[in-house]
Amino acid sequence: LGSKSPEKVPEIRRDPVTGIWSILAVERSRRPGAVEDEVVRITAPCPFCPGNESLTPPEIWAVGREGGAADSPGWKLRVIPNLYPALSPGAAGKGWRREVKAGLAARGYHEVIIHSPDHRRSLAEMEPGETVRLMRAYRLRYRELAVLPGIRQVVIILNHGRAAGASLEHPHTQVFALPLVPQVLRDELRHTRRRSRQGCPLCAEAAASKSEGRVVAENETWMAFAPYAARFPFETWLMPVRHEPGFERIVHGELEGMAEIIPRVLRGLSRLLEDPPYNLFIHGAPCDGKDYQHYHWHVELIPRITRGAGFELSTGMYINITSPEEAAKQLRETI
């Protein structure tokens, strides 16, 4: 540690003043498009396209290949380890830095789910059967990683578009299996637990969004709404109607509902805002064996059409220039 040259294996550090955790992953600087204004254009060959399987680490799982060998074409969906992982199962077990209790091995898993062989077709444009397959892959990876030793939280994230941080164009989702419960989840768990005596705050929000005109879309098992305190223009949350702490316990009907409502909302967003960049992620209860019955898992969808500035970084507050009532109305009418 300290003045020694940086190591190649990722490391998690905690700031002794702010308490914020950061993953130091210097190998990720070699990833194309890592730096903001880099003019790198991902030309040939795309490592996620069929025929280029040898450009990725050996696959973890694939669907649709009938009898073919691993890492060969013919798949319909493919799961691989991230080539530039932020977490590694082999991260050295340095444990905590003694003097300030602020370091932790970045032991975990960082996977990529390649949505389909099609380089161009985004989640919004996939067929219903394909989106169900993708949600099943989310659930499978979530369940497998959540039970591994030392894993406390699994986070599933889809970045769409360069401005939302996607470094490769070919539609894909990242899965992070972390050795700690990250701060944003901790805050949600604490905040909702404190308020859970009056019932689940997310269930209450669903009801409030109906009476306040913030509903974006609905189906039998799911509901999408613009949150009351939206941080970003057109921010949309999608939640299973049934109260349930963890994504891993999604049931038949709910998975299909999820696979229907997510692309429908994305299509509306794409039409309304001309295919904006966005981040989409799943927030569920940690998998550390504790009781989180008060928590209600959900999906957050954040279009990235405005720039974050110093205010957000320095305060943790957001300035939103579009009211969620107006955003929901526009999205609802487009959908």
Next chain:
Amino acid sequence: LGSKSPEKVPEIRRDPVTGIWSILAVERSRRPGAVEDEVVRITAPCPFCPGNESLTPPEIWAVGREGGAADSPGWKLRVIPNLYPALSPGAAGKGWRREVKAGLAARGYHEVIIHSPDHRRSLAEMEPGETVRLMRAYRLRYRELAVLPGIRQVVIILNHGRAAGASLEHPHTQVFALPLVPQVLRDELRHTRRRSRQGCPLCAEAAASKSEGRVVAENETWMAFAPYAARFPFETWLMPVRHEPGFERIVHGELEGMAEIIPRVLRGLSRLLEDPPYNLFIHGAPCDGKDYQHYHWHVELIPRITRGAGFELSTGMYINITSPEEAAKQLRETI
């Protein structure tokens, strides 16, 4: 509230699930460059240039105008209310939304300090006398706003470059006087208080950064270092060596030291990374009358050369691709 049309006066809302505060300020959508990919180029006339004073709200304060009328040229530094404020002294006193205790009037102040009449010269390029004048203006506005009724926190923020959220090119700093203590400050206050039995964590960090090769620059009263758990490549913190909770109590010598070290580090950063966009802000103790003796005020400088993605938003953790030891070495050698 609810389904009524959005109001023109900004409003602060708290998310019932996450606990995150957001300011809903729809008027700010009219500001040039508010939306990410807007091609608006701020051409003539710049509202911050001399001769265009009538394009801004009436000034609050100015330096250097010898006998001329307010809002006329001849000033060397000028303070004005933000034309598109995120906070307003006249925000309606709606108080908290009763059913979920989640709304608050955005009552406060949002000012702009125009650094100098020069449209082109950034803080890095200002003369020593000018930077001292600017730091004095920071202190003056901080002190004046901090004692106003209802103000709990004053945050001073400089955004440099479009990618860092600066919507106008002419160098300027924003001052936010807030009716609450924002979450990031709350977290820092709580985290440092918990650890303060072993002494101030920031003082300890200054010592650790020396032994770990993370010092970037020093002078008699200040020190700049790359934090152990840096969130961003080349993130740099600048701190007065003397332990003191609040910026408003900066003393003679310290103010000059601040005016010397900030532009020196910025010049190094500019040479090393070709004038990168950055956010620079002051974190000091709240002005709510409580005891924050354990806290150590400081300046955070965040170059914005990588893109934030879904991981940061969904977890509150950061992935940094440059080790602070390496960043400090490069910056130190450039300076």
